[in-house]
Amino acid sequence: MNSRKIVVAAFLFGASCHGALAATAQQPRPATSSTLRSIDRNGPTGIVAVVNGDVISRADVDNRRRLFALSTGQSMSQDVLDRLTPQVIQQLIEERLRLQEIQRRKISVSDADIAAAITDVEARNGMAPGLLRRKLSEDGVGFRTLVDQIRVQIGWSRVLRQVASGNLEVSNADIADQERIQKSLVGQPEYRVGEIFVPVKVASQAPEALRFADTVIQQLRAGAPFAVVAAQFSQSQTALQGGDLGWVDKSRLDPAVLRVVKEMPAGAISNPIRVPGGYTIVTLRAKREIGRDPATMLKVRQVFFPFSTKLDPNAPTDQQKKKLADAKKLSETAHGCASMDEAAKTSGSDKPPDPGEIRLEGVAIPALRSVLTSLSNTPEKASQPLVAEDGIAVVMVCSKEEKNLGVSTHAEIAEKLVNDRVELASRQLQRELDRKAVIDQRS
DSSP states (O other): OOTTOOOOOOOOOOOOOOOOOOOOOOOOOOOHHHHHHHHHOTTTEEEEEETTTEEEEHHHHHHHHHHHHHHHOOOOOOOHHHHHHHHHHHHHHHHHHHHHHHHHHHOOOOHHHHHHHHHHHHHHHHTTTHHHHHHHHTOOOOOHHHHHHHHHHHHHHHHHHHHHGGOOOHHHHHHHEEEEEEEHHSEEEEEEEEEEEEOOOOGGGGHHHHHHHHHHHHHTTTOOOOOHHHHOOOOOOGGGGTTTTEOGGGGOOHHHHHHTTTTTTTBBBOOOEEEEEEEEEEEEEEEEETTBBEEEEEEEEEHHHHHHHSOOTTTTOOOHHHHHHHHHHHHHOOSHHHHHHHHHTTTOOSSSSSOOOEGGGGGHHHHHHHHHHHHSTTTTTOOEEEETTTTEEEEEEEEEEEEEEEEEOOHHHHHHHHHHHHHHHHHHHHHHHHOOOOOEOOO
């Protein structure tokens, strides 16, 4: 893994409040070069904007843009940071409004909620507890920046659930309607799409938003993970899922987006696409026919025996020899997935024994796909030890099921309907907050 690239961006919204100042009522103004000069001249405590009396400081802006650069593997050069500044300011203004709404509704986010979220971030990055905080500190990013993002992301989700509570109940009739639509579309194209939405609230912001979208696209095409960038900067609720829209047919896509997606190869990143409310950047993850996606789905268990040092095949250490012996013993004695779960508790690894349901055809490593194919014919039989430079794995297939993934389950249909309603509630509430806001953006 790139030592500079950390997936800390699973949480979208947040910024700390720093007190109150009297503000002059005016429409939000896009950040300009004079804004940047003002930020530099006033130092880390300089005021960049006042949002309903709450201050956004240069330190807030600097920490956020550094967090974004770190998350996507960009350099921390002044040129890169300055290119991020205008959109960071606009995002912090919007997030401050959301934080104020969370507080107005007396919605609390506990320290335990935040700690659990940070633990999840560390686990998904294969990091020891506490390492994330040290890493951010080393790169000049205040840890409070991440904490505040998490706090507001969780709080805003709870606000939306509260706002949309009367519209989140999905009835059997709703599901039946969607099933009828799905059946009528069998054989037509369906797309797995990711999105990054950059809002444009007033016409004067469009050029800056477009420049920012171009900067984002450059980083995506240079290898920055789409899900990480979406979680950091997309202003759609899909950011909470790394920008993933899931499988969508043509009726669920904006016409301008559909025209692009129809011509895109899988994995491509689009240019900025003008849509109502702003610009969107999309990636096509996959394409299929509605109702026709046969798949072999496996439930597996894995036990990983980690090495304390990188393996030299010609000179294995005593610790590595011991781990190999432990793996061989498990391979010979494991009977059933419950025994794999037990073995994982003492293997010395924090890798979960259950990686979730796996689609056999989607396993990218040919050798591993071959092993799983063989094991799927003899469920609950452990593999031989699979040796890598950082440790040894033993895997077992618990069950195999042939599914047609092109047909949505009731749960999947309900989830899509709820997500659509929450997204609508988010945009409506944000527009209302923007309309009422008193914002003094310093220039």
